[in-house]
């Protein structure tokens with residue numbers, strides 16, 4: 131009896147601390163299909179706008195939700211070195227869309243590029259060993275997942291998103307910094323470039339010291355690395371096969387062409403890799419050219 135009273139008092143104290151800090155109470159549910167974590171609520175949200183958008187899809191068995199606690203019990207993150215200064219973070223078994231995140235070493239602190247739904251103690255400990263996280267940037271809303279939870283685990287690291295995607299943030303938080311314009315210089319020579327296309331505020335990350343100093347493009351979903359890593363593609367929706375138009379393709383090329391890069395890292399482990407290892411710029415230009423020829427009426 132005494133214990134029950136004690137814990138009730140502790141919960142009440144915790145709620146008042148949270149209320150004082152302006153934090154909502156409840157559970158921050160995650161959508162099982164896309165992995166997006168939503169703002170705290172007493173019961174699961176009615177809909178997932180990201181899945182209901184024509185670029186995604188709702189689980190054919192109906193909208194399903196999970197919690198971080200459940201995810202921690204059933205999944206784990208595999209952290210693997212891809213090259214000097216770059217680790218991939220991949221949730222196993224597959225969760226949400228199945229994308230990977232990357233931890234990039236840079237002067238001034240590591241940057242987490244893209245994001246995954248699971249944050250657990252083992253991940254936090256390993257990432258801390260690798261130097262922690264100074265800033266986060268996510269290519270587009272399909273990979274926002276648990277970015278706020280990641281930020282909170284690493285001292286409220288700022289999350290840089292393009293302002294055109296404000297409507298897709300399902301868990302607003304002061305750590306999210308919306309930027310405007312076409313490029314944003316981060317620390318250590320890293321740069322975000324807004325290309326549009328798949329999403330209006332779609333952003334890639336240029337890592338100039340990647341690929342042994344030849345430069346790497348952290349592309350996420352666009353350009354999307356194909357089964358043949360000598361080809362990339364560009365789509366408004368990948369699962370629903372909705373193409374982009376010619377002016378959008380030309381704009382993406384205009385944004386990427388000036389960046390010095392040789393290697394491209396995509397969002398998925400395609401055939402265990404998901405990398406255009408070399409001649410990445412040529413692959414982009416050639417693939418865009420072929421795409422434009424294909425859609426010319």
Ligand SMILES: [Zn+2]
Nearest residue numbers: 161164178181
């Ligand atoms: Zn969803």
Ligand SMILES: [Zn+2]
Nearest residue numbers: 270272328351
């Ligand atoms: Zn996407």
